[in-house]
Amino acid sequence: MGVLSDLEPKNVFAYFEEICGIPHPSYQEKQLSDYCVKFAESRGLEVHQDSLGNVIIIKEATAGYESVEPLIIQGHLDMVCEKEPGCEIDFAKDGLCLYVDGDYITARGTTLGGDDGIAVAMALAILDSDSLEHPRMEMVFTVSEEVGMEGASAIDLSMLKGHKLLNLDSEEEGYLLTSCAGGCRANIGLPAVYETKQGKGYHVCVKGLTGGHSGAEIDKGRANANLVLGRLLLTLEKAVPYGIVSMAGGLKDNAIPRESAAYLLVDEAEEEKFRTLVSETERVIRTEYAVTEPDLHITAEADGMAEAKVLTAGSHRAVLTLLNLLPNGIQSMSADIKGLVETSLNLGILKLGETELELHYAVRSSVQTAKEFLVEKLRCLTEMLGGRLTLEGVYPAWEYRKDSVLRDDMVRIYQEMFGKEPVIQAIHAGLECGLLAGKIENLDAVSIGPDMVGIHTTEEKLSISSTKRLWEYVTEIIRQK
Ligand SMILES: [Zn+2]
Numbered sequence: 001m002g003v004l005s006d007l008e009p010k011n012v013f014a015y016f017e018e019i020c021g022i023p024h025p026s027y028q029e030k031q032l033s034d035y036c037v038k039f040a041e042s043r044g045l046e047v048h049q050d051s052l053g054n055v056i057i058i059k060e061a062t063a064g065y066e067s068v069e070p071l072i073i074q075g076h077l078d079m080v081c082e083k084e085p086g087c088e089i090d091f092a093k094d095g096l097c098l099y100v101d102g103d104y105i106t107a108r109g110t111t112l113g114g115d116d117g118i119a120v121a122m123a124l125a126i127l128d129s130d131s132l133e134h135p136r137m138e139m140v141f142t143v144s145e146e147v148g149m150e151g152a153s154a155i156d157l158s159m160l161k162g163h164k165l166l167n168l169d170s171e172e173e174g175y176l177l178t179s180c181a182g183g184c185r186a187n188i189g190l191p192a193v194y195e196t197k198q199g200k201g202y203h204v205c206v207k208g209l210t211g212g213h214s215g216a217e218i219d220k221g222r223a224n225a226n227l228v229l230g231r232l233l234l235t236l237e238k239a240v241p242y243g244i245v246s247m248a249g250g251l252k253d254n255a256i257p258r259e260s261a262a263y264l265l266v267d268e269a270e271e272e273k274f275r276t277l278v279s280e281t282e283r284v285i286r287t288e289y290a291v292t293e294p295d296l297h298i299t300a301e302a303d304g305m306a307e308a309k310v311l312t313a314g315s316h317r318a319v320l321t322l323l324n325l326l327p328n329g330i331q332s333m334s335a336d337i338k339g340l341v342e343t344s345l346n347l348g349i350l351k352l353g354e355t356e357l358e359l360h361y362a363v364r365s366s367v368q369t370a371k372e373f374l375v376e377k378l379r380c381l382t383e384m385l386g387g388r389l390t391l392e393g394v395y396p397a398w399e400y401r402k403d404s405v406l407r408d409d410m411v412r413i414y415q416e417m418f419g420k421e422p423v424i425q426a427i428h429a430g431l432e433c434g435l436l437a438g439k440i441e442n443l444d445a446v447s448i449g450p451d452m453v454g455i456h457t458t459e460e461k462l463s464i465s466s467t468k469r470l471w472e473y474v475t476e477i478i479r480q481k
Pocket of ligand 1: 076115116145169
């Protein structure tokens with residue numbers, strides 16, 4: 001007996017529980033990918049698996065649906081793996097420890113991977129059913145969505161016949177997503193030149209920030225730890241002689257960094273002034289961010305006398321100029337869709353190493369040309385200061401379609417089933433639909449999902465009742481002729 005055995009819809013939760021028992025972090029989806037292939041083979045279904053682990057399973061139309069347009073259902077195989085301190089689960093080889101708490105399914109001490117295991121579970125439950133009536137179903141399971149949509153970027157979809165796609169990678173019931181931002185990673189390298197100096201070593205650390213997703217939460221007014229550090233160093237520069245030995249902050253380009261630190265060499269005679277100025281800057285920034293960053297702290301800990309390599313005056317100036325003058329955060333809001341961020345960027349990773357300063361930005365926009373212009377701004381200042389900029393993981397925006405048969409059908413069915421209008425939404429985050437739209441001519445796509453809370457965190461939970469309603473909705477969409 002599984003933990004979820006008593007829950008309805010039975011088959012969906014049975015597959016979800018199996019998926020949670022198979023390790024599937026990004027880049028390590030092989031086991032889950034093979035599980036899907038085996039599932040298809042044992043039922044005599046057409047299946048394709050590529051070298052990355054992307055899987056496509058096709059089930060022909062049931063009687064009476066032969067002439068109905070095929071429907072593509074899509075989700076991703078990988079999950080974000082986060083765990084609480086002390087949790088002993090090894091994501092590479094252990095399953096998750098599921099439990100039910102009221103209306104929610106969660107995993108003890110870890111992320112749940114409802115994002116996006118529930119999509120795979122629903123697709124398998126559809127394929128497994130003998131009673132559902134449907135057109136030709138084309139299930140597409142991609143790998144490495146959470147680390148830059150590499151699976152969707154490389155997947156071959158030439159065997160598909162459908163032009164309608166239902167993406168099941170959203171987290172709010174009652175919302176039909178119909179457009180998303182395009183983006184890229186902008187990687188900046190600025191040469192760093194050092195000279196040997198002596199002074200008192202200091203570990204300076206900005207910590208306790210809220211963080212969050214660089215797309216969905218860029219409009220929450222939260223502080224970016226890397227930029228707080230940059231501002232602190234700029235403020236100190238005016239009053240106290242000091243040298244920069246190293247800097248590091250942030251883990252991912254697409255997460256708002258919560259911590260950033262520097263190792264500095266301070267003139268011993270100025271120590272008192274240095275400490276006072278750090279506390280003063282902490283107070284100023286805490287006041288500015290009193291609402292969004294109640295736990296922001298800046299600490300400075302002395303580390304004894306040291307001889308170390310610090311940035312030369314010219315290099316120091318260039319580093320602080322770049323760090324403080326490059327744009328960050330929201331650049332423009334959409335004039336068409338109220339409340340939608342149109343263009344933004346996030347300095348996710350900062351690293352001052354032996355030879356260069358590295359800055360990694362996640363750039364997003366629902367307008368292709370606005371994104372390109374923003375990248376050119378970054379390039380402009382970077383090159384002026386002697387650095388270089390390269391782009392990585394470029395993905396297109398999924399642009400809103402004025403005429404969408406799938407969306408219109410889904411709105412109508414939703415009203416009939418639930419007696420209310422669904423919300424048509426666009427988001428300032430990446431979804432694979434943009435990449436897939438580039439591979440399927442005239443693609444008509446909508447993204448939906450059940451209610452989930454705290455995705456990508458150890459608080460992640462999936463609503464059972466919402467999953468049930470979503471299942472009923474999806475099966476009704478499939479049943480349409
Ligand atoms: Zn997802």
